[in-house]
Amino acid sequence: MTTLIELKDIMKTYVMGDSVVHALNHVNVQIDYGEFTSIMGASGSGKSTMMNILGCLDRPTSGEYYLDGKEIAGYNDDELAHTRNAKIGFVFQNFNLLAKLTAQANVALPLIYAGVGEEERMERAKKALEAVGLGDRLDHKPMEMSGGQRQRVAIARALINDPPIIMADEPTGNLDTKSSYEIMDIFKKMNEMGKTVLMVTHEPDIAAYTKRILVMRDGKLVSDERR
Amino acid sequence: MLNESIKMALDGMVSNKLRTFLTLLGIIIGVGAVIAMVSLGFGVKENIKDNISKLGSNLLMVSAGGRTASGARLAAGEGARLTFEDMQAIEKQVDGISGISASVNTSYQLVAGNQNWTSRVEGTTPSNFYIQNYELDDGRLFTERDMNSRARVCVIGKTVADNLFPGDDPVGQIMRIKKAPFQVIGVLKSKGSSGMGMDQDDIVIIPLTTAQNRMMGITHVQRITVQAENENVINDVQAEVEQVLRTRHKIKEGDYDDFTISNMAAIMDTMMETANSITLLLGCIAAISLLVGGIGIMNIMLVSVTERTREIGIRKALGATYNNILLQFLIEAMVIGVVGGFVGVALGVGASYGISHFAGWNTVISWWAIVIAVVFSVGIGLFFGIYPARKAALLDPIDALRYE
Numbered sequence: 001m002t003t004l005i006e007l008k009d010i011m012k013t014y015v016m017g018d019s020v021v022h023a024l025n026h027v028n029v030q031i032d033y034g035e036f037t038s039i040m041g042a043s044g045s046g047k048s049t050m051m052n053i054l055g056c057l058d059r060p061t062s063g064e065y066y067l068d069g070k071e072i073a074g075y076n077d078d079e080l081a082h083t084r085n086a087k088i089g090f091v092f093q094n095f096n097l098l099a100k101l102t103a104q105a106n107v108a109l110p111l112i113y114a115g116v117g118e119e120e121r122m123e124r125a126k127k128a129l130e131a132v133g134l135g136d137r138l139d140h141k142p143m144e145m146s147g148g149q150r151q152r153v154a155i156a157r158a159l160i161n162d163p164p165i166i167m168a169d170e171p172t173g174n175l176d177t178k179s180s181y182e183i184m185d186i187f188k189k190m191n192e193m194g195k196t197v198l199m200v201t202h203e204p205d206i207a208a209y210t211k212r213i214l215v216m217r218d219g220k221l222v223s224d225e226r227r
Numbered sequence: 228m229l230n231e232s233i234k235m236a237l238d239g240m241v242s243n244k245l246r247t248f249l250t251l252l253g254i255i256i257g258v259g260a261v262i263a264m265v266s267l268g269f270g271v272k273e274n275i276k277d278n279i280s281k282l283g284s285n286l287l288m289v290s291a292g293g294r295t296a297s298g299a300r301l302a303a304g305e306g307a308r309l310t311f312e313d314m315q316a317i318e319k320q321v322d323g324i325s326g327i328s329a330s331v332n333t334s335y336q337l338v339a340g341n342q343n344w345t346s347r348v349e350g351t352t353p354s355n356f357y358i359q360n361y362e363l364d365d366g367r368l369f370t371e372r373d374m375n376s377r378a379r380v381c382v383i384g385k386t387v388a389d390n391l392f393p394g395d396d397p398v399g400q401i402m403r404i405k406k407a408p409f410q411v412i413g414v415l416k417s418k419g420s421s422g423m424g425m426d427q428d429d430i431v432i433i434p435l436t437t438a439q440n441r442m443m444g445i446t447h448v449q450r451i452t453v454q455a456e457n458e459n460v461i462n463d464v465q466a467e468v469e470q471v472l473r474t475r476h477k478i479k480e481g482d483y484d485d486f487t488i489s490n491m492a493a494i495m496d497t498m499m500e501t502a503n504s505i506t507l508l509l510g511c512i513a514a515i516s517l518l519v520g521g522i523g524i525m526n527i528m529l530v531s532v533t534e535r536t537r538e539i540g541i542r543k544a545l546g547a548t549y550n551n552i553l554l555q556f557l558i559e560a561m562v563i564g565v566v567g568g569f570v571g572v573a574l575g576v577g578a579s580y581g582i583s584h585f586a587g588w589n590t591v592i593s594w595w596a597i598v599i600a601v602v603f604s605v606g607i608g609l610f611f612g613i614y615p616a617r618k619a620a621l622l623d624p625i626d627a628l629r630y631e
Contacts, residue, residue: 052625057624057625058625078548078549078550081543081546081548081551082546084545084546085546086546090544090545092628096537096540096541096544096628097541098538098541100238100242109541110545110546112231113542113547113548114546118230118231157545161546
């Protein structure tokens, strides 16, 4: 297998008054294509910071980050935005759908920034929603859907631009158990279809779906277990 | 991308109708006010131009009396006097003249049948009719022959005709001016009121010689009207007329003139300048309201950016660049500017028509005022939209996503 993500000696440091906080402290990790990985840890352990850097939303203070073979630590904001658009699909704990847009329009959103024409966008969004079992909910707004349905819309949105990586930040955090397992089944299916899935969670039963569990504590990677 | 941004902007505006309307209102009133005020100013200008060109903007009015050495001025017609010979001399010696007339003026009571009326009686040469743009409605004008024979004939204005001969044809009838019988030989077409509000139709015109000898018992004239060939030579003509009169009146070098020349072109220039100042003033006051409308846009855009921080975060996470977000908010501000601008034009044009219809003031809608107002309102949308849009585009995606 080839390497998709490689973090080399990543540091993320916040200066708060006199004290220096190392949110990430010399983190080294390598993730290959097709892996299904979860990052666990207590709050404040640095797993969200890790996710932000992996997701190209934030830059490390020092260290090297290779994504798909490219060093991206030195990218500017626009380059990061293009990278997010093309390489990464995001799924958030609180869904982060636009309330005013229909499910279909929400799903089509990343394609606007990829420069895809409207007709093709809507067509692809329709197919993506059908793939997550929401083919009959195209014109519904987020407020008219259940939590599980909303998260499935978010997953469809993450998949629409066919990125190699799906990054999910506590994707089941706002869902009941039944919906959580349904969502995890979708992630599992996506992984089987070849997507690299990376998620942050603090629930062991959710992490149990994944094939590799990274555990963080105080900004350091303390355990890396493959199953 | 542009299509998307415009669509998003319109969607955003529709989903917040009241707010959009109030923001638009600022621009609408601003643009409308600019157009209405400028139209009003242009109307005033047009009025002045009209009135003066009715009088003749290429006319010089020479009257007797001027500034004396002491600085005190005598009433026109007293002291030094203009004569018919002065007029003839000017006609002969000055180049660039297309017409000249001499006149005397006084007020008399007029009687016809059982009607009476008091009006201005002007004794003048026949050339005065075309110099002053009088047109004949009925009958005939008097001629040189009437002048030479001091004929008791008169041409009357519409107002006089209406008052002395109500419902009757005045031509050929006899009326008495200061008890002397005159035959009415012509009626003039209506000229309306002059720029100074005087009724130009309230007039009786008789031959100069008749007025001088038979009515007033004088030999001088009160006014010489010189018509220059066009407005370009009027200043040269004025200088020459001055020179001719100074020579004839034997005024020494350095002494003041004993006559006064008023230049209609100069009067018009002065009045036009005043009208321009009024237009500019009105326009500026209206432009301030446009500026206030622009600040309204900025205010609303800032609120909108704050409100939609999370949306901006989501869009950025999904791959929107700085330019994408900037464009989205800029277009929103500009759509308000454009829509407000066009509705404002409609309002301004409507208000202009309303003003001229109900208040009776002349308004002239100028195309360039409309174009400038619209361009300005779009520009204001752009200018006041840039700061909020930049603020949105510079948001950090992580902070924006975390924003509640």
